[in-house]
Amino acid sequence: MMVSGAHVLGLIVGAVILSLGAGQRTAIYFSMQADPVDYGVWKTGINTAGILTSINGFLGKVAMAGAGAITGVLLSSSGYIANHTQSDSALLAIKACYLYIPALLILASMLWMGRFYRLDDQYEQIRADLDAGRGASPAPAPTAGESPAM
Secondary structure (H helix, E strand, O other): OOOOOOOHHHHHHHHHHHHHHHHHHHHHHHHHOHHHHHHHHHHHOOOOHHHHHHHHHHHHHHHHHHHHHHHHHHHHHOOOOOOOOOOHHHHHHHHHHHHHHHHHHHHHHHHHHHHHOOHHHOHHHHHHHHHOOOOOOOOOOOOOOOOOOO
């Protein structure tokens, strides 16, 4: 929309390029989920893959609901009316929902990951230690009559 205007071919080409990038981001995202699990096993001896996956699924659903709500608020506050010619403010809201907000969020996530993701420096050693059985030992399970430490 930003470059192609109202040309359908430009929109299709842009959507294909967007999909290629989004597919790579998604593949990287899900492959990176194993890194903190391995780090946790290495540091604590506790495998948290299940809780990480469930939290990720829950937060994904919350994010989708939030995105739908934000889209609805933006469109309704901009004067969007279905099946009518849209005003300039409604067109801007559509562009914001489809282009500007996602681009800003992707840029923010790239900056966040670049700043805070540090497992790449240690990952070879973590994997070697785990493969050799040199991770941390998990805390012993409580025996009958004991309550787990909180």
